[in-house]
Amino acid sequence: MTRESSPATRCGYVAIVGRPNTGKSTLLNALVGEKIAATARKPQTTRHRILGVVTQGTDQLILVDTPGIDTGSPKLLGRVLNESARAALADCDAVMFVVEAERWEPLDAQILEMLRSSGVPVVLVINKVDRMARKEALLPFIARLRELHHFSDVVPVSGLKAVNLDALLRVLVGFLPEGVHLFPEDEFTDRSQRFRVSEVIREQLLERLGQEVPYATAVEVEGWRDTARVTHIDAIIWVERDSQKAIVVGKGGHMIKSVGTAARHVIEEMLERKVMLRLRVKVREGWQTDVDAIRRMGIDG
Ligand SMILES: Nc1nc2c(ncn2[C@@H]2O[C@H](COP(=O)(O)OP(=O)(O)OP(=O)(O)O)[C@@H](O)[C@H]2O)c(=O)[nH]1
Ligand SMILES: [Mg+2]
Numbered sequence: 046m047t048r049e050s051s052p053a054t055r056c057g058y059v060a061i062v063g064r065p066n067t068g069k070s071t072l073l074n075a076l077v078g079e080k081i082a083a084t085a086r087k088p089q090t091t092r093h094r095i096l097g098v099v100t101q102g103t104d105q106l107i108l109v110d111t112p113g114i115d116t117g118s119p120k121l122l123g124r125v126l127n128e129s130a131r132a133a134l135a136d137c138d139a140v141m142f143v144v145e146a147e148r149w150e151p152l153d154a155q156i157l158e159m160l161r162s163s164g165v166p167v168v169l170v171i172n173k174v175d176r177m178a179r180k181e182a183l184l185p186f187i188a189r190l191r192e193l194h195h196f197s198d199v200v201p202v203s204g205l206k207a208v209n210l211d212a213l214l215r216v217l218v219g220f221l222p223e224g225v226h227l228f229p230e231d232e233f234t235d236r237s238q239r240f241r242v243s244e245v246i247r248e249q250l251l252e253r254l255g256q257e258v259p260y261a262t263a264v265e266v267e268g269w270r271d272t273a274r275v276t277h278i279d280a281i282i283w284v285e286r287d288s289q290k291a292i293v294v295g296k297g298g299h300m301i302k303s304v305g306t307a308a309r310h311v312i313e314e315m316l317e318r319k320v321m322l323r324l325r326v327k328v329r330e331g332w333q334t335d336v337d338a339i340r341r342m343g344i345d346g
Contacts, residue, residue: 056105057221059168060133062160063143064152065089065113068172072143072204073097073110076214080315081234082110083244085251089113094129096235098228104218105226108141109133114156131159139166139197139220141213146174146201147186157194166197168216175203238316239266245311246280246324249304250293258292261285268323275319278312282326290326301326 061069065088073082077097083090089112097108111130134140142160144153160167169190177183187199198216202209234241243264250262261284268279282301284290294301301324309322 052103053223054103054105054226055218055221056107056224056226057138058107058109058136059217059220060109060111060130060137060140060165061143062111062130062134062140062156063113064150064156065115067113067143067145068204069113069143070095070110072141072170072172072202073108075204075207075210076108077233079233080245080311081236081241083248083251085248087251089115090248090251093236093240094133098233098235099214100226100228100230101214101218104221105228106214106217106221107227109137114159115152134160134163134165137165138222139168139217141170141217142167142196143170143172144190146171146177147182149186149190154193161194166220167194168213168220169194169196169199170213171199171201172204174201175206175208239269241315242266242278242312243280245315246282246304246308249308249311250282253300253304254292258284258289261289262293275321276316277321277323279323279325282324283329284326285328285330287328290328293326 061073063069066086068084070082070084070091073095074080074084074097077099079097081097082095091110091112093112095110097110099106099108111133112127114127114130140160140163142157157167171183171187171190174180174183183201187201190196191199197220200209200213200216202213204210243266246264247262250264254262263283265281265283266278267281268277270277282293284293292300295303305322305324308324309320312322313320
């Protein structure tokens, strides 16, 4: 005897956690299939808890990208970022613990301890398998890590080259509890277009600047005007010191022009329309140690 009923929907949260630079935001963007979060070669790129939504039929998976955890980070900004990552663990159904292929560092071990004590099921995601010189080293690496913890699953992937992401999605969907969808089917993030635009600009800055300046920058979109054919966007790049402003502007405005041109191309693709982007650089001393300033720039904490 069977009873006809509409299939139950499922919906849940999976946090993406790991040390800085392991490729968490790249994975978020790849799994969702849209550019949501900034990614860069430099650690501590992500400064916000960012949601990415994958809806497939009756299943809705809400991914929570978090700032890389670095327990040794002395500055207030670093501490706020760590807190933000911890908070994401509090109410998720599972966590993706992202590590790099063939690299296991003391910081990874510390994060694993934190995850263990949270009691949340942990899926170990071994990222960047594309850059392994010897693929046969993967199995021993997995075996070694499996001895450290009873992971719910272990999935090797490449976020950058989109390797094995379907398998990862299948594993993650298995953790979703029954429930109504929290996002409409066509929505893929909780973040505004303004936020995504500011992330694109920051990403271009991070790609071009040396070690010192990036941490001192924040981007704020202050103006947005849509006309029939063009979207006009005004953004401010905040730095901490005049000397940093000089670097961001560059000789003859060369640096800021190059950031602006590259960012505009990405934003035009994202918005699917023509964009006029105006960037200005302003100095705001000590914003990284100023709680109010950190909040105003939209950084969680
Ligand atoms: N070769 C390779 N590089 C990758 C892969 N995934 C990410 N990367 C690179 O690793 C760097 C860091 O990537 P992000 O996605 O910004 O890393 P993250 O973990 O979000 O970093 P934080 O936000 O600073 O914690 C970037 O240069 C990425 O292009 C991958 O699968 N393979
Ligand atoms: Mg990130």
